[in-house]
Amino acid sequence: MLSQEIRRSFLNYFKSKGHTIVPSSPVIPHDDPTLLFINAGMNQFKDVFLGKSKRDYVRAVTTQKCIRVGGKHNDLDNVGHTSRHLTFFEMLGNFSFGDYFKKEAIAFAWEVATQVFALEAEKIWVSVYKDDDEAHALWEKHIPVNRIVRFGEKENFWAMGETGPCGPCSELLYDRGEKYGPAKNPKEDFSGERYLEFWNLVFMQFSKDASGKMEPLPKKSIDTGSGLERVASLKLEVDSVFQTDILRGLIAEVETISGKTYDLQNTTLAPAFHVIADHIRSLSFAIADGVQPSNTDRGYVLRKILRRAVRYGRTLGLQRPFLAGLLPRLISSMGEDFPELKGAENRITEILTLEEEAFIRTLQRGGQLLGQVIERSQKEAQKITGEDAFKLKDTYGFPLEEIQLIAKDENLDVDLKRFQELEDEAKNKSRKAHKTEAQKFDPNFFADFTKTHFDGYQHTSTESKLLGIVMGGQFVSHIESGQEGILLLDKTPFYPEMGGQVGDTGEIQKGTNAFQVYDTTAPFPGVIAHLGKMGSGTLKKNDQVVASIDVKRRVEIRNNHTATHLLHWALQKVLGPHIKQAGSLVDEKRLRFDFSHHKPLSPAELKEIERLVNEKIRENLPVQTYELSFEEAQKRSEIKQFFGEKYGDRVRVVDIEFSKELCGGTHALRAGDLGLFKIAKESSIAAGVRRIEAVTGKYAEELIEAGEAILQSASAHL
Missing domain, CATH: 1.10.490 (Globin-like)
Structure with missing residues (x-):
């Protein structure tokens, strides 16, 4: 098969030139929340180009699975109606991370194009950036000067983003002949049909700052991309990639x-x-x-x-x-x-x-x-009215984006202005029908407040200084018996609600003066707020206090949190590696775990999941936690990370030998602390998302006993 031959010969050529063959990454970018799908070969090397991580090699070659359906690279609307647009394609690419640069990249590209791809040399043209005399001179060694054209920034200058690595690029184009247009050179070929671009070489040599100023990179790099389907269409001499x-x-x-x-x-x-x-x-x-x-x-x-x-x-x-x-x-x-x-x-x-x-x-x-x-x-007007579009969405559930897509396929427009007016009217009616009073608290209220040191991983009680008291949305100097408020400490053992784990409860006291904490939150990054009510006495700002959590409750919470990690592992074992966490809730009585899956779990699957979790509980392995640099964690594929999460430079790993996840929550000391695991319910919460509710320890025993009691009662009536 031709595509397979192109794919393998490309990889083997660059392997012979000292490149490491790197497998295609999944189409889901696991560490880049700015992307919905991988859309270029360089995506998996982004942090290498940015200098945030290193690999064991300085030369790489890949054939990357790419999907382009959104944002800057959105080909969906065009697919089906042009000869070359695709949502899925393979991008062949060779990369240099501070090793070779323009001279070698250009020589490699020419040799591959003419010998590996076996394209006719006299039909190949190249474009360079208008000011890139170096690339122009290097190409002159391989191709007549009259087949080298210069373009401006729009066509031949590449940037990773508004800031960061950037540089000029050079494209290889193939003249498909007069059948595809009368243009005498690529500059005259506005449709791009005659002179088909099939390879782009990006010379990363600058770093651009927020002001637009460019400084030379200490290590110049190469990023290239060649669409396999386009190369195949050129070799087969067909009009469209759909004929490959x-x-x-x-x-x-x-x-x-x-x-x-x-x-x-x-x-x-x-x-x-x-x-x-x-x-x-x-x-x-x-x-x-x-x-x-x-x-x-x-x-x-x-x-x-x-x-x-x-x-x-x-x-x-x-x-x-x-x-x-x-x-x-x-x-x-x-x-x-x-x-x-x-x-x-x-x-x-x-x-x-x-x-x-x-x-x-x-x-x-x-x-x-x-x-x-x-x-x-x-x-009529070649336009779907706002009324019709709204009815399709409101009554039949067609999303606006889909209505627009249907309209484009039928060469129609949509009256978006009228549609939006009807949307706003409907929202206003809904607000009036469901008017509620809600307490609003601006999170920036705490922006300038001293950050709280959390030492609840090691301690359940801490001597602290009372730095701030908030009542009624204002900082105050003291809090008296019977008053509700928020206390802010310099350090605390109280874990704030985050990552699905509920906040700790407990007590903050100075002698006989005691503040009952009924919830703990993190209203601003780095700030931990203790919500509660003053019992006896008074507390004042700058008092030295003792902050103590409800230890029994914390133990039950941390056991349930560890159970979610065991459950996640067991789900992937039973259902497959596609299982991804979609949400969770962990409190002292139960755990709830949402995950991506397309159908209900069978009784046999649920039983096997329970069996695996309880087997690991009985093994009683230690639950270890340690910190790594985020760069190091990214290199370790066995550590689970979650799409959309914002991770800092240092991350915390919860490691139970067979299960490793990035997690900031509190956990059992050993798997055996959980005692017993029992699934209470499995259900659907949305299309493609399932939910398991489960219990551990004494609550698992109570659930089993309740089930047995029902069976005994039923058997007594037989």
Whole structure:
């Protein structure tokens, strides 16, 4: 297969040049909350380029799975209607981290393009940044000067962001001939169809500060990216990436399923074949890497991709779920080099089918109205009215983004101004109907306050200084018997509510003067607030006090927190590595754990999860905690990290030998402290998100005893 040959020959070439072959990272960026999906080969090396981490190698080569469906790189709207846009593609890339620079990068690219890819040298053009005389001179050694063009910053200067590493870049372009336009050179080819860009070499040589000033980097680096599908289309001399081997094979499968014949020139049906062939790859790889369709973040994007594929399937007469039927063909063409596809085949099949069935039900409810809206809009102003868009969203659950996507596919606009007016009217009505009084507290109130030192990992009671007293939203000098308020200490053993763990309770006292703490929070980073009520006596600012937590309650909380780590581990063992934590609650009586999964757990699965957790409790391994630099933690794939979490330079690891997670909570000293683990309930809280509620220790015993009592009562009546 051609794509496989290109992929492997590229990797092997750079391996022979001293590069380490680095596997593609998952399409989910585990350590970059700014990205929904990996969209370039350099993403997994971002911290290396920024100087925040180091690798054991200075030269790397990858073939990276990429999904571009949002933000700056959003190709979704164009997919199906152009010859080269895809949501999923493979990016071939070679990288240098302070090792070689322009001379070698250009020489490598020329040799690969002409010998490994075997493209015709006389058809290759290159572009360089307008001021990059060095790159221009280096290219002159390989290519006639009349096939080197200069472009400005928009085309040939790359930056990682508003600040940070940046530099000029050089693109390799291939002249596909007059069939694709009359342009005599890339500068005249405004569509980019004739002179097709197939490789970009980025020369990272500057660092830009917030003012826009650029300073030379101490270590210049190289980041390159070449789209495998584009290279394949050039080698096959075809008009579209959809005529390359992998995508054309998927289209052939769609032909079989639909009974329709694919014709690239058929502008009515060809886009449907393109959309389905592309989208099944994005869906399958994303699900294999742990993403599930949902109503938020990347899960929502995935759901949008799936629904777009289903809608286009209907233009081919596909009224029943069909996407899973394409999976075997995809696995046969890509599964050998990406074995995660085969490993997740059953789960991908189940999720695709469940999601399709749900969307088909939605279409059956609102499809008639949708069809009428489209037909009416095409006849009138080529615009979906705000009223129609609002009704589709409010009555039938079509998100606005999806309505806009449908409109674009039908060459229609949406009256967003009127839609927003109706949205605002509905929100105002809702507010009036559900008016509530709420206490508002500006978190910046504590911004300038002295940070609190937490020493509750080691101690349950601490001698502290009372630095501040807050009552009624104001700092005061003292608090008297019967008054409620917030106490702020210089150091405390009280753990504030965070990370799903409830705050500690206890007492802050000076002699017989005692303040009862009924909750502990962190209203501002680094500040711990003790909420409660003054019992007997009075406390004053700057008093020396003793802060003591409710030890019995803390022990039960920390046992339940450790149980969530054991449960997370067991869920991945039983259900698969796609399981990701989606939320939790830990208090003294129970634990609640939310996780990504597409269907209810069977009784056998729940029983096995319980068995695994209790087995680890009986092993009674120590629960160790230690700190690492975040850089070091990122290198250790066995340590669980959570998307969207903000981590500092130093992170805390909770390590139970078989389970390692970044976590700031309090934990049992040994797994055996939990005593017993029992699942009370498993349920759905949202599409693609399940919840397990469980208990440990004496509460687990009570739950078992209650169940036995019910059985005994029932048997007595038989």
